[in-house]
Amino acid sequence: DGPLPTDYEIAQSTEMEPIWELVEPWGLGLDDLQYFGSYTAKVKHDAIDRLREQAEDRPNNLVLVTGMTPTPKGEGKTVTTVGLGQTLNHIGEEAMIAIREPSLGPVFGVKGGAAGGGRSQVLPMEEINLHFTGDLHALTSAHNLIAAMLDAKISQGDELDIDVNDVSWPRAIDMNDRVLRETVVGLGGKTGGTPRENQFLLTAASELMAVLCMASGLGDLKERVARIIVAYDTDGEPITVDDIEATGAVTMLLRDAIKPNVVQTIEGTPAFVHGGPFANIAHGTNSLMADKAAFGMADYLVTEAGFGSDLGAEKFLNIVCRLGEMEPNAVVLVSSVRALKYHGENMWPADYDDIDAAGTGAVERGLENLDKHVENLQKFGVPVVVAVNRFPDDSDEEVNVVLDHCRDELGVAAAESTVFENGSEGGVDLAERVVEAVESGEADYAPLYEDEDSIKEKIHTVATEVYGADGVKYTGGADRDIERMEELGFGDFPVCMSKTFHSLSDDASKKGAPTGWELEIREVYPSAGAGFLVALTGDVLTLPGLPSDPAAAGMDIDADGDISGLF
Numbered sequence: 001d002g003p004l005p006t007d008y009e010i011a012q013s014t015e016m017e018p019i020w021e022l023v024e025p026w027g028l029g030l031d032d033l034q035y036f037g038s039y040t041a042k043v044k045h046d047a048i049d050r051l052r053e054q055a056e057d058r059p060n061n062l063v064l065v066t067g068m069t070p071t072p073k074g075e076g077k078t079v080t081t082v083g084l085g086q087t088l089n090h091i092g093e094e095a096m097i098a099i100r101e102p103s104l105g106p107v108f109g110v111k112g113g114a115a116g117g118g119r120s121q122v123l124p125m126e127e128i129n130l131h132f133t134g135d136l137h138a139l140t141s142a143h144n145l146i147a148a149m150l151d152a153k154i155s156q157g158d159e160l161d162i163d164v165n166d167v168s169w170p171r172a173i174d175m176n177d178r179v180l181r182e183t184v185v186g187l188g189g190k191t192g193g194t195p196r197e198n199q200f201l202l203t204a205a206s207e208l209m210a211v212l213c214m215a216s217g218l219g220d221l222k223e224r225v226a227r228i229i230v231a232y233d234t235d236g237e238p239i240t241v242d243d244i245e246a247t248g249a250v251t252m253l254l255r256d257a258i259k260p261n262v263v264q265t266i267e268g269t270p271a272f273v274h275g276g277p278f279a280n281i282a283h284g285t286n287s288l289m290a291d292k293a294a295f296g297m298a299d300y301l302v303t304e305a306g307f308g309s310d311l312g313a314e315k316f317l318n319i320v321c322r323l324g325e326m327e328p329n330a331v332v333l334v335s336s337v338r339a340l341k342y343h344g345e346n347m348w349p350a351d352y353d354d355i356d357a358a359g360t361g362a363v364e365r366g367l368e369n370l371d372k373h374v375e376n377l378q379k380f381g382v383p384v385v386v387a388v389n390r391f392p393d394d395s396d397e398e399v400n401v402v403l404d405h406c407r408d409e410l411g412v413a414a415a416e417s418t419v420f421e422n423g424s425e426g427g428v429d430l431a432e433r434v435v436e437a438v439e440s441g442e443a444d445y446a447p448l449y450e451d452e453d454s455i456k457e458k459i460h461t462v463a464t465e466v467y468g469a470d471g472v473k474y475t476g477g478a479d480r481d482i483e484r485m486e487e488l489g490f491g492d493f494p495v496c497m498s499k500t501f502h503s504l505s506d507d508a509s510k511k512g513a514p515t516g517w518e519l520e521i522r523e524v525y526p527s528a529g530a531g532f533l534v535a536l537t538g539d540v541l542t543l544p545g546l547p548s549d550p551a552a553a554g555m556d557i558d559a560d561g562d563i564s565g566l567f
């Protein structure tokens with residue numbers, strides 16, 4: 001007993017299997033893999049195609065893991081996804097997991113890594129959380145190649161008649177560097193190019209990341225890249241990646257990134273870790289290629305959508321399942337005592353000492369946030385299982401407040417989970433509830449809106465049904481943007497809402513289940529390559545900043561290469 005070793009110590013003490021041995025029973029052979037050391041590999045296209053075919057003869061039980069509105073540290077969706085995958089195998093099912101690959105932004109910022117934690121992690125955690133297989137670097141380079149070629153056209157004169165004040169393609173960086181949000185480029189006189197304003201966004205929010213996650217293979221990726229709109233000409237006509245002749249080079253840079261990465265969990269469950277869009281500023285789930293391949297290897301796929309169900313899950317259910325032709329069989333809604341207290345105390349910003357000091361009354365007062373998330377998820381017609389992800393200092397009384405509420409008040413299945421501390425031993429109750437939900441056949445999934453609904457109807461549906469808004473107000477150029485989207489023929493695209501994750505509303509300070517407010521939409525732009533529109537709400541930022549005490553400040557490496565402070 002005593003304090004749990006750190007994530008890194010647990011990871012280091014785990015004897016991993018060579019990846020080719022680990023995946024062999026799941027249908028992947030030596031020649032199907034492109035190796036990055038002994039414990040990480042990419043799956044080659046032929047193998048992916050074979051797995052897709054094999055998936056047609058399997059159950060394809062899809063379990064989505066989402067959460068309530070989290071505190072800034074996160075409440076354990078990744079931990080629960082890894083732990084549930086491990087536990088399903090532990091109780092005799094065949095399960096794979098698919099999660100996103102981390103961005104260096106949060107790794108060095110507030111949240112730390114995204115490889116799970118405790119005894120429910122994917123390994124090798126230090127590789128996964130740092131350079132991994134280079135996908136984020138490849139995406140950043142590909143994104144900035146487009147920006148450089150576009151500016152070369154602008155400053156050296158071009159037949160495209162680009163409107164220098166109507167360029168929609170920013171630059172990208174995989175780092176939370178807030179001072180790059182709004183920049184001026186092209187300074188330095190004639191050789192410096194044409195001065196103009198330009199933004200940076202986090203690579204996780206790049207349309208290339210979304211395109212990589214939606215693509216079905218290299219050929220599809222290339223067609224999607226070609227369609228990406230990067231600017232408009234002086235007549236307002238779109239200019240694409242193909243128009244600036246960047247399609248081939250950009251796709252070449254992504255030739256490896258498009259292949260899903262396969263690794264293992266602490267207990268030896270195979271895991272796809274591929275694609276890394278955040279769920280506030282992007283669509284928030286891993287690549288469809290990973291999902292489709294996993295269905296060829298296992299009966300269950302457990303996959304995570306980022307942040308609360310108003311973000312990752314809403315977009316997974318309204319966009320990813322629609323475009324990816326998938327139907328979820330159950331949704332796990334991760335709750336935590338600390339998040340319930342955070343809402344119950346109407347706390348902003350989060351103070352973890354105050355959270356620890358709060359009592360069961362605060363847990364009860366916070367339940368309104370959990371209730372709204374349960375209500376939202378039930379609107380999609382999928383059975384909900386609430387997981388109470390138990391943290392070390394949680395008391396039985398506090399946990400039981402949540403379990404009793406779910407079972408007695410909400411009439412939904414609920415289970416305590418200690419997969420962080422105990423691995424699969426701590427997930428049996430949850431896994432059994434999930435299997436019951438899947439085997440009940442109750443799932444009757446449907447998205448909340450139809451393709452033919454207007455753009456404003458789609459936004460109104462999400463705002464009122466999911467966020468709890470009374471309505472929507474369009475500010476800035478949003479109305480004109482929507483008219484342009486309809487003129488361009490994007491009216492039937494689903495809408496990816498970009499919103500703060502700190503609240504169900506677009507105001508980070510509002511906790512619980514805010515009512516009596518209007519959603520503000522300030523900009524709408526196309527991800528023509530990904531196949532959806534993006535609507536910016538409130539003051540959401542596509543390039544986060546570092547806190548004054550970033551996680552990076554607590555990290556170190558010794559002369560033997562041993563790392564500390566990475567979590």
Ligand SMILES: Nc1ncnc2c1ncn2[C@@H]1O[C@H](COP(=O)(O)OP(=O)(O)O)[C@@H](O)[C@H]1O
Binds near residue numbers: 074
């Ligand atoms: N039950 C738990 N006990 C202790 N720490 C936990 C527990 N669950 C999650 N954590 C830690 O909390 C942080 C957020 O967990 P994570 O699974 O990444 O959440 P999410 O995916 O919802 O953002 C991570 O540092 C993780 O190791």
Ligand SMILES: O=COP(=O)(O)O
Binds near residue numbers: 305
């Ligand atoms: O996009 C955010 O994902 P997490 O909630 O898993 O941090």
Ligand SMILES: [Mg+2]
Binds near residue numbers: 078
């Ligand atoms: Mg996560």
